[in-house]
Each structure stands twice: as C-alpha cells, then as structure tokens.
Amino acid sequence: MRELSRLQKTGWFNPNRIEYSDDAVTALKQFTRWLNKGFVAPNGAWTAAGEAAVDRANNGGPAL
Numbered sequence: 001m002r003e004l005s006r007l008q009k010t011g012w013f014n015p016n017r018i019e020y021s022d023d024a025v026t027a028l029k030q031f032t033r034w035l036n037k038g039f040v041a042p043n044g045a046w047t048a049a050g051e052a053a054v055d056r057a058n059n060g061g062p063a064l
Contacts, residue, residue: 004028014044034064 001024007013013020013031018040020027034040039050046054057064 004031007031011044012040012042017043017045018050030064039064 004013004024004027008015012035013027015027018034020030031040034050037049037053039047039053041047041050053061053064056062
C-alpha cells in the first residue's frame with residue numbers, strides 16, 4: 001500500500017484516470033504490468049498503446 005501511495009504522489013498511479021482493482025496488491029501488479037508494457041503515461045492516464053490494448057480487450061482480444 002505504501003508503494004501505491006508513493007506512486008500516486010508522483011502522479012504515475014492515478015485511479016481517477018485508470019480503473020484499478022480495489023485490492024492494493026492486485027492494483028500494484030496491474031500497474032507494474034501495464035507500466036512495463038508502456039500502457040501508462042507519466043500523468044497516470046493510458047498511453048495510445050494502452051488505449052489500443054483496452055479497445056482490443058473490450059472487443060474480445062486478450063485481457064490486460
């Protein structure tokens with residue numbers, strides 16, 4: 001939970017821009033995976049690649 005708080009203060013982890021799990025451990029795993037794939041921008045929102053991945057996932061593609 002401390003790591004998520006630190007990331008939120010830097011602006012990277014922004015649950016107001018991307019919906020994360022309510023569980024802190026799961027949310028940190030989601031954030032880390034999406035950041036490593038280049039899906040999260042420095043302002044905490046989706047990048048163009050992240051938006052494309054979300055669109056694919058919402059249309060029957062692989063889950064994020």
